[in-house]
Amino acid sequence: MPKTRLISAMDFVNRLKPEHLQAFWYFASKINFTLIGTFGSLLWATAPAKEEADFYKTRLREYRWTLSVSSKRAEFLDYAVQMLDASRGMLSNLAEKPLLAQLQVSNAGVPAERTGPLSLPRDQTGGDAGSELGRYNFAPTFSGFPTEALDQYGMEEDLDESPSGSSPMAE
Structure with a gap:
């Protein structure tokens, strides 16, 4: 198409x-x-x-x-x-x-079978990641920029002190 x-x-x-x-x-x-x-x-x-x-x-x-x-x-x-x-x-x-001719595709065009079960990651409290958004830890994990860029806005402190279920960006 x-x-x-x-x-x-x-x-x-x-x-x-x-x-x-x-x-x-x-x-x-x-x-x-x-x-x-x-x-x-x-x-x-x-x-x-x-x-x-x-x-x-x-x-x-x-x-x-x-x-x-x-x-x-x-x-x-x-x-x-x-x-x-x-x-x-x-x-x-x-x-x-x-x-x-070198591509290894099945006749039906279906991808190969998975080797293991698909599971959602678990958060720190032991629940499923998809169960509640409030259980996610919104701490910055991207390491592409120096932390000084975050420090000038107080992002690190805000993220550590934010109650579960809220994001500092929402305020």
């Missing part, structure tokens, strides 16, 4: 005639043309197999060519070409995808 949507959008752009390109275009049109390329890039990046990724890569190359030729009559399309080039540059370092 996503492949059909992408092809349909790209074919629409490909069928635009010179008189269409020289007509009035709303200021957000350059973003809309860019979104088609972004959607194609997303499909390329998330394609499970090399064949599918190559298909999207080829279609994006064709779309870029169409936009660059069309931009001679509609300069706002230059923006979409530049964004496609930037997107392609980011995706050039993608890991090599396996061939379709």
